[in-house]
Amino acid sequence: MKELTYVRATDAAEAVAAVAADPDARFLAAGTNLVDHLKLGVATPGTVVDVSRLPLAEVEPLDGGGVRIGTNVRNTDLAVHPLVRHGFPAVSRALLAGASGQIRNQATTGGNLLQRTRCVYFQDVTTPCNKREPGSGCSAIGGFGRYDAILGASEACVATHPSDLAVALAALEARVVVLGPDGERRVPMTELHRLPGHHPERDTTLAHGELVTHVELTGSDLALRSTYVKVRDRASYAFALVSVAAGLELDGDGEDAVVRDVRLAWGGVAHKPWRATAAEDVLRGRPLDAAAVREAVDAETRDATTTTENAYKPAMLRGATTAALAALAGRDLA
Amino acid sequence: MDSTVTLTVDGTSHEVDVDTRTTLLDALRERLGVHTVKKGCDHGQCGSCTVLLDDRRHLTCLALAVAHDGATITTADGLGEGDDLHPVQQAFLNHDGYQCGYCTPGQVCSAVGMLEEVKQGHPSHVTDDLKADVDLDGDPDDSGMVDDEITERMSGNLCRCGAYRGIVDAIREAAGLEPRQDDARVEQEARP
CATH class of the missing domain: 3.30.390.50 (CO dehydrogenase flavoprotein, C-terminal domain)
Known part of the structure; x- marks a missing residue:
């Protein structure tokens, strides 16, 4: 693992400025995915800016039965929150179907959405992978293909997105609140992630340095009667x-x-x-x-x-x- | 880059210098000599490094020590009171909830944290009604459901020896539930 500078953010705007100014910097939340990637050599940042202690860990009610979820709300706390269990059962079910009790206690809302594919070749630095190393080739095409995408894949990449929460949020038309160097914007959940095309190294439509701060859900009868299988x-x-x-x-x-x-x-x-x-x-x-x-x-x-x-x-x-x-x-x- | 972190482990406060790349697991084992915490897969897949971190079950392999400055950690070694074992530890002994024992400290910490989650009313993936009160007891006529709840909630802890049956029996006892009809220990005691 290469040398790593650790910065603990105390303010969201400062964290955004720090990462936006340094192409070699990454946000660190709970680390359940990123720490693994540091060990594997899949991620090689020079600096991590730890956002896990930013005060963004509340689930707040919105008018009309909606909720506003802070990016640092842990998966367990979101899954068991009364407003979510009652108003958005698909979200609770998706979270409870993911990972283990320990990891759900640790992993954050924003981190869950931004976790990376579990494609076996992406996680194995001895094999070519366009997502990990653009232009190196795709080992999954013609290789072990049991988990490969069947929709929207490209000649460069057949990886799938691993988050359960993201699927529930896409169905319920959530919005992701993003803070960047130029201020805040809202991204529909269905437009946060992208198809691989010629650039599978880009999982999302976020620019470097943009930070997910909240997820917002609008209450509806569809959300009340929802589930996840x-x-x-x-x-x-x-x-x-x-x-x-x-x-x-x-x-x-x-x-x-x-x-x-x-x-x-x-x-x-x-x-x-x-x-x-x-x-x-x-x-x-x-x-x-x-x-x-x-x-x-x-x-x-x-x-x-x-x-x-x-x-x-x-x-x-x-x-x-x-x-x-x-x-x-x-x-x-x- | 080095950083000084303060960790309270099993009631003792430690100040330790760590390289920023050091995981909480390696800080505990290699720097503080706390070997109760076991390194299994080191990739968040086996649960053997589970501790209670600020009272919740938590992996230590997928966490940087520097990010947990100030944390209070309880390992299996810190669960009991003096020479008295924690009830979950005693139940693991009573039911042979282990074979080689390597995963056991993580299993025990996970079980303690899991039972607390149940007490707080957390549903699980196999809980039928998300809106109802939650317990492990389920329908008394459907004792199979209890084991489904326990195994689902403990799925983050692997036992390569396959002592799962004893682990489930131990957790039933620690939770104050009736033993299974074919609990090995009940069968043994019933033998003439």
């Missing part, structure tokens, strides 16, 4: 093969109920949380049944690219999306 290789403490965040509003009851509105976002399938708007369009106004969900998922995955190793993902999405919507409808979908 995650499919893993083992029952707990693993990243998603695929995951589904869903919010649902129905007109009517029972099997005749018609979808008034729906939100769907998928994890484990793309370089960013994948908001499934084509699937939502198919479902809106339709009776909620298995055939409609299948048609909706198929519409969204029509352009999916799979290999023999990740060809299971579209079918798994159909199952997981059906399970999520069935849970929200409170009945099996025939």
Whole structure:
């Protein structure tokens, strides 16, 4: 590990100025991902600016049932917060499905969103990886491909974004509050992360030195009736093969109920949380049944690219999306 | 770059100079000689380095010591009162919640922290109703759920010897729950 200068930030604007002025500097929050990358040689900053003690650790209510979440709210505290458990169950469920009890106690809201891919080649400095070392090539293409993206990938990168929280926030149309050298701006959650294109080294649309300070959620009936379904290789403490965040509003009851509105976002399938708007369009106004969900998922995955190793993902999405919507409808979908 | 940090470990305050790259785990083991904390994977995957940090269970391998200046840390060594073991430690002994013992200090700290989280009403991934009161007891007619809750909440601690059954039995005892019907210890005591 190369020499590291440590700076403890006492003020958000100073932290932003310090990182923005130094291309070799990085923000450090809890470190559950960055400290690992320092050890592995995946991240090699000369300076870390520790933002974990900035006073941004509150969950505040907003008018209309919304919440404003400070970037330093720990994953555990966000998952168990009464406003989140009641108003945004998909957010609680996504957090509780992620990592372990210890890591959730440590990891922060902003850090969770900005964690990097778990693509095995990205984390192995002995192999080429365009995300870690631009222009070196992609070892995942033609290599171990079980976790690879099926939507929006490029010839440069097939990595997936690992955050569960980000998927729930994308479905519920959260906004990320970002502080930069020129002041504050708000970024829709669906536009925080980007597709790889020719620049997989850039996970997000943030400029160097921009700091996530808050996440804001607006209360809604869709958020009240929302959930998160995650499919893993083992029952707990693993990243998603695929995951589904869903919010649902129905007109009517029972099997005749018609979808008034729906939100769907998928994890484990793309370089960013994948908001499934084509699937939502198919479902809106339709009776909620298995055939409609299948048609909706198929519409969204029509352009999916799979290999023999990740060809299971579209079918798994159909199952997981059906399970999520069935849970929200409170009945099996025939 | 070196930095001086103050860490209170098992009731004793230490001031120690560390390179900024030193993890909390290495500061405890290599600089302070606190070997209760075990280095397993060193990448946040096994849980053997778990301590209670400011009263919550926390890994020490994915944390820089310099970032935790002023922290109060309890390792498995600091859980008991004098010569008396902590009830969770005694329960691990009662139920053979280990084989080689290497993961045990982390398991014990994790179990203590987990039971406190339950007391505070934290739901888990397998909790059915996010809005209801939370306990490990579940439905008395569905004792399988208790074990689902325990194993989910303890999933961050691996045991390569596979002593999970004894660990679950130990946590049931420490939580004041009825033993499982096929608890090895109950079977043994019932034998003529």
